[in-house]
Amino acid sequence: MATWLVQKRKWFWSRLQLVALAAFLGWVACVGGSLTPLKGLPHAGLADLPPLLEFANGTKVTTLAAFDKRCEEIKELLSKYYYGTVPDDHPALLGAKTIRNISDLSSDRLVEISFATPTETPANVTVEVIVPQECTVDEPCPVFMTQTNHRRWALAAVMRGYAAIVYPGADSNDQTDLFRLAYPNATWGLIRRRAWLASLVIDYIETLPPNINTSAIVVTGHSRNGKQSMILAAWDKRITAVILSSSGVPAMSNYRFSSAYTFSESPSSSWPAPPTNLNCSCVRDTSDPRPADPRCCWWLSSLVDLEGKENSIPIDSHAMLALVAPRFFASESAMYDPCEPTFAVERAYLAGKDVYTYLNATTRIHLVWRQGQHHGFELIDSYMDMFDYALGRGTFTRNDFPEVLLHDFNWSLWNEMHPFVPPPPPASPIKNRILYGLGDIPSRIWSPGGQYGLLSFEYIQEMMRQGNSLYFTDSHSLITRMAINFGPYLHGNLYWDTSKMSLGTNSTNPVVLFIHPYSYQGGYIDDYRHDSRPFFESLAASGFLVVAFDQVGFGRRTVEKRRFYQSASSHNRSLLGRMVFDIQCAIDAISSSQTGFHPDGMPLSDTYNGKLYPLVDINRIYIAGYAMGGVAALYAAALDTRIAGLVSIAAFSPLRNATLEPWTGAHRRLYEWHALQPRLGWFSSSPHEFPYDYDDVLREILPRPILVVVPKHDRTCDVPSLLQLLKGVSNRSLTVVTTDDVNVLNDNIVNIATSWLHKISSKIR
Numbered sequence: 001m002a003t004w005l006v007q008k009r010k011w012f013w014s015r016l017q018l019v020a021l022a023a024f025l026g027w028v029a030c031v032g033g034s035l036t037p038l039k040g041l042p043h044a045g046l047a048d049l050p051p052l053l054e055f056a057n058g059t060k061v062t063t064l065a066a067f068d069k070r071c072e073e074i075k076e077l078l079s080k081y082y083y084g085t086v087p088d089d090h091p092a093l094l095g096a097k098t099i100r101n102i103s104d105l106s107s108d109r110l111v112e113i114s115f116a117t118p119t120e121t122p123a124n125v126t127v128e129v130i131v132p133q134e135c136t137v138d139e140p141c142p143v144f145m146t147q148t149n150h151r152r153w154a155l156a157a158v159m160r161g162y163a164a165i166v167y168p169g170a171d172s173n174d175q176t177d178l179f180r181l182a183y184p185n186a187t188w189g190l191i192r193r194r195a196w197l198a199s200l201v202i203d204y205i206e207t208l209p210p211n212i213n214t215s216a217i218v219v220t221g222h223s224r225n226g227k228q229s230m231i232l233a234a235w236d237k238r239i240t241a242v243i244l245s246s247s248g249v250p251a252m253s254n255y256r257f258s259s260a261y262t263f264s265e266s267p268s269s270s271w272p273a274p275p276t277n278l279n280c281s282c283v284r285d286t287s288d289p290r291p292a293d294p295r296c297c298w299w300l301s302s303l304v305d306l307e308g309k310e311n312s313i314p315i316d317s318h319a320m321l322a323l324v325a326p327r328f329f330a331s332e333s334a335m336y337d338p339c340e341p342t343f344a345v346e347r348a349y350l351a352g353k354d355v356y357t358y359l360n361a362t363t364r365i366h367l368v369w370r371q372g373q374h375h376g377f378e379l380i381d382s383y384m385d386m387f388d389y390a391l392g393r394g395t396f397t398r399n400d401f402p403e404v405l406l407h408d409f410n411w412s413l414w415n416e417m418h419p420f421v422p423p424p425p426p427a428s429p430i431k432n433r434i435l436y437g438l439g440d441i442p443s444r445i446w447s448p449g450g451q452y453g454l455l456s457f458e459y460i461q462e463m464m465r466q467g468n469s470l471y472f473t474d475s476h477s478l479i480t481r482m483a484i485n486f487g488p489y490l491h492g493n494l495y496w497d498t499s500k501m502s503l504g505t506n507s508t509n510p511v512v513l514f515i516h517p518y519s520y521q522g523g524y525i526d527d528y529r530h531d532s533r534p535f536f537e538s539l540a541a542s543g544f545l546v547v548a549f550d551q552v553g554f555g556r557r558t559v560e561k562r563r564f565y566q567s568a569s570s571h572n573r574s575l576l577g578r579m580v581f582d583i584q585c586a587i588d589a590i591s592s593s594q595t596g597f598h599p600d601g602m603p604l605s606d607t608y609n610g611k612l613y614p615l616v617d618i619n620r621i622y623i624a625g626y627a628m629g630g631v632a633a634l635y636a637a638a639l640d641t642r643i644a645g646l647v648s649i650a651a652f653s654p655l656r657n658a659t660l661e662p663w664t665g666a667h668r669r670l671y672e673w674h675a676l677q678p679r680l681g682w683f684s685s686s687p688h689e690f691p692y693d694y695d696d697v698l699r700e701i702l703p704r705p706i707l708v709v710v711p712k713h714d715r716t717c718d719v720p721s722l723l724q725l726l727k728g729v730s731n732r733s734l735t736v737v738t739t740d741d742v743n744v745l746n747d748n749i750v751n752i753a754t755s756w757l758h759k760i761s762s763k764i765r
Contacts, residue, residue: 043314047665241328250317308742321352326361328390338527409675448592450600487585492549508617517627523555
């Protein structure tokens with residue numbers, strides 16, 4: 001009997017796996033994917049980062065020998081999809097000579113290093129070598145490596161007792177071109193080639209005299225130099241420790257969680273042109289008159305083909321952490337860096353930490369946050385502290401570098417603290433079922449907004465890339481931006497076209513609240529936008545007063561997410577429910593009289609010398625959201641009848657169908673990864689028992705007009721199931737538009753949404 005039961009279970013699970021695989025392949029065909037990258041199943045297509053302690057085919061790593069093989073597989077995959085290949089042979093070091101003494105304060109000189117190449121002409125590379133006087137044979141100095149434009153970082157290292165090597169791997173001094181020409185079969189991109197050049201420089205470092213500790217080599221770099229530093233450490237085990245500074249994608253930030261649907265850098269984002277001293281251009285840049293060579297692009301030019309399909313390959317850049325382990329690794333990222341969303345960085349760090357745990361080296365991987373955006377606030381002296389700690393210098397301990405996580409929501413722990421609550425019966429009102437899914441919505445206290453909170457706010461606006469003044473009219477577009485403070489001390493901006501709206505008149509105007517996607521780095525600011533102008537500006541130019549603000553846990557409100565579920569008031573609440581509350585507060589503010597009763601003290605107009613924003617037509621308040629913003633907007637419209645219409649773009653996948661969950665991540669994004677709707681996790685193994693689906697939410701909004709835009713190639717959505725779900729909502733007020741796009745807010749989708757909003761708002765006028 002037991003044998004029969006075992007066989008029956010095996011048969012059941014094999015059938016279930018076939019059904020899931022068939023569904024996945026059908027979804028791939030629907031979203032326009034190619035079966036070619038799926039040879040690496042199950043890692044190809046995963047919504048989450050591929051596990052580093054598994055081979056691409058899903059086989060687990062169980063021995064150190066297997067781990068070494070996995071690392072070789074990672075190198076092959078990263079070279080194939082991102083970085084390109086390097087030459088098969090390693091150039092021999094022919095010699096080195098001093099060509100200039102820079103200073104006698106320390107031994108500071110320029111050294112020309114010669115390497116053999118397949119051509120008759122050797123390749124010469126000039127590096128700067130700085131050796132402080134305290135380096136002795138008895139106490140040799142460790143080696144600090146960085147790139148030419150970070151030379152002053154090297155001076156900080158010398159001050160701390162390091163010998164410094166400054167090598168020509170920067171835009172201001174790139175000496176890689178002779179190697180590009182000498183090795184035509186190497187497919188490497190420019191960044192990979194710079195890292196390879198640094199490895200050649202290490203060959204020279206190993207010849208330095210015994211007052212230099214050539215077995216203790218550290219490297220760091222910022223931005224593109226951080227990228228090459230990570231690649232160098234991943235491929236060259238002679239690097240003892242590496243610290244990245246805002247390395248971006250595809251490095252510490254990964255494409256699965258840093259892409260168009262996060263308003264961040266994606267595979268099709270523009271790459272800077274190669275330095276002017278190189279006689280080549282990237283093939284993607286048709287405006288560059290220099291000879292085109294794909295090897296002069298930062299990465300493989302084929303990377304652009306992954307736009308919107310970033311998860312279709314069985315690898316992501318976080319895998320370099322497995323190659324660095326167990327050596328010392330640290331990444332410093334800025335909270336509001338447009339090139340590096342904190343969520344993507346933290347996901348990579350946690351995936352890498354699994355490897356360091358496996359290798360018993362958890363004290364050797366670190367994540368550091370700093371304020372500001374991409375440039376500024378770099379903590380160079382702190383880098384040196386960490387390098388000292390990595391090398392056992394000084395008295396630093398692990399406690400001096402505490403781990404701080406911004407997004408590590410533990411759903412299992414939340415579940416322990418929140419016993420399961422049975423859902424309302426299917427026949428109960430949909431609003432009750434929605435509130436079950438969201439949890440309690442905070443009680444609102446009316447506020448028209450006010451002046452306090454805006455004083456000296458300009459520097460924050462500038463840091464968040466929202467402008468450097470509180471009130472500004474663009475002389476070209478005539479769009480005015482006005483900062484506001486509303487609700488429970490929330491900040492946002494209003495946008496309107498001064499050529500279409502007149503101040504001081506009795507005419508009222510339609511409003512659109514724009515709700516942003518999963519954009520931790522900038523909230524509603526699209527840093528690598530794929531349309532010709534931001535969506536909110538397009539709406540303003542079409543005659544709408546636009547309200548935009550950062551949602552809870554995003555942009556300048558990122559830290560609000562960290563302890564949200566620990567507070568007494570949030571026990572039965574959710575971040576998604578808080579977003580609905582904040583949207584309601586924004587509607588309270590903009591629909592209030594700007595000159596009437598004002599319980600908040602100083603009215604907003606006092607900040608602007610009596611200037612007001614255009615009057616609002618309370619019957620024409622609309623909401624438009626993209627990706628995560630489309631979900632928040634959907635719930636807000638269902639729970640607030642003041643919202644006259646809804647636009648939801650590339651926002652949701654059916655709640656009661658999780659067949660494609662491993663490949664879309666649609667549910668885990670909500671209940672676990674972004675901690676938006678934890679109660680959904682109660683039904684992760686039985687989604688069909690969740691008390692509602694999005695068609696029910698849409699029916700709660702109807703007959704108010706709704707536009708749902710569904711990109712057919714959206715990797716975050718089970719598109720066929722969603723279209724089937726929407727087909728069951730038969731109502732003239734629901735418009736469903738499918739576009740031949742990946743999940744990206746481009747001109748086509750912006751125009752569809754703007755035209756639709758203009759049409760429905762004109763009907764009510």
